[in-house]
Amino acid sequence: MAEEGGGLTGRLEAAGGGLCWLSVLSCLLLACSYVGSLYVWRSDLPRDHPAVIKRRFTSVLIVSGLSPLFVCCWREFTAVRTAAPLFSLLGIRLEGFIPAIVLPLLLTMVLFLGPLMQLAMDCPWSLMDGIGVALDPCFWTLCFSDMRWLRNQVVAPLTEELVFRACMLPMLVPCAGPLTAIFTCPLFFGVAHFHHVIELLRFRQATLSGILLSAVFQFSYTAVFGAYTAFIFIRTGHLIGPVLCHSFCNYMGFPAISSALEHPRRLIILSSYLLGVVLFFLLLFPLTDPSFYGFPTPVCSLASSSSSLCSS
Template identity: 80%
Template sequence: MSHDAELQAMYPDSAEDGVFVPPAGVCWVSVLCSLLLACSYVGSLYVWKNDLPRDHPTVIKRRFTSVLIVSALSPVFVWAWRQYTGILPGPSLLGLMGIRLEGIVPAATLPLLLTMVLFLGPLIQLAMDCPWDFVDGVKVGFDPRFWALCASDMRWLRNQVVAPLTEELVFRACMLPMLVPCAGPSRAIFTCPLFFGVAHFHHVIELLRFRQGTVSGIFLSAVFQFSYTAVFGAYTAFIFIRTGHLVGPVLCHSFCNYMGFPALSTALEHPQRLALLSFYLLGVLLFLLLLFPMTDPLFYGAAPVCSLAPSPRSLCSS
């Protein structure tokens, strides 16, 4: 059955001439549910009373508990949204959230490779300044003791595992299926990151609380972080809609957390800055050229979230 035929069957009174009209009030419900999800996620970080900074192991462990509970309950928001709006037929709840087996291998590799292309300059810079040679790096990567050491580091677990998994589950896998029916795929990828960016403003509270900088400096940092996280959120939302998988955004998020924001100032002062800046530029150009080919839905199978998209739905097709 074609996409338009599915919509006609799902909403016989809402589709005319193949143009999907969302059920009345679905946008308000979707925005409200997304806002509640964002507030629940951020609020869970502050249910524990303490006077310790956010990087203290005790604080991290407690926050692990609360965000994992919220993340485990987040699919309930999507289920309740479907029940209330009547958007019940179609893909399964897990399918809409990008948890499926079809196309799992390319979904776990191609978006990550694409993101590594974007970070070509920083990766080359890292290789230039690394004291290890390639063989030593490979040995460390396959050493179980190295990964055991990482797993015992609460900050590493937060930045590389828990934060990418829970944030992508809540802010992409749960929010996008609710936003796509009324906003469409293109507008949803720019709407969803607003919740993600605003959610990171809670860092301002902690910086002010522990006096980690001047007030103006803290707020300028918050504005920069909001901009960066919003752009990054739009990128992972794009990947989620194009691939229909959660695994790609999670791995890309983890990789970007490891790399951090590109150190352009350091690159400009590097002894081999001309070669290095060339790789920075080459990475951006290759990324733009490969963005759509490497996220072609043909590699991943039909994205379940796209079955809820009104026309036009160009992002959901090759």
């Protein structure tokens, strides 16, 4: 828990609105640094070109590697201290590591039960074929040599969760509390994805109205997703769960409900969609019970008062 319990609460109350302003400004600066790092390279090539992706890997990995320094500086200016070391606050710890790998990913797969069912029905491979491919080293060699796959499945999930969840939530929780932080943190994440609009306009890949509509949809989707991974981070106190869920969601994409409605076996698929959503909400709190991951989670020790989100 927080150092000497009431000591943290007293300091936070004394800091008042100054703590909140400093927390928000720190998060905003961190978000701008992350997005800005994508544009330090001048290029006339589109974002999916391998050369552009490699350059952006360099800059974004540097910013992400330095992002814990923002938390260190924030702690120095606010004098917020906890018994948990910095890496534990960022969700990098061994306690509860195995459940943090399995349970959040399982919960996310339950939510995607409908799309997974549709994928299984339409897949030409048998189960054994799929297992054989997954165990084939050549398959993974091809994946890791594909810059777009590496970006979508590894680099983006790891760096975005580190910056927008692991570094921002410890700065927001002492000011706003766990619940408000869950819904505040994704706003930085959603706004950060607006930079895609610049490239769509630059290369004229759609009409202006289409680009703006896409931006609004993407902001909404990423904000909801960001709230979900923020919830997982606070409940589990681990970075690995949000990273794996992010990678899985990037692979699955937004559920293709329109194609499900037109599918020959749509009754089974739509039933799976509904069952997945129901099971997801039933399992949301049980599978993220902090007792599985080491109670209380380090980020919860920063809260100025107790919260149901931080309890079993």
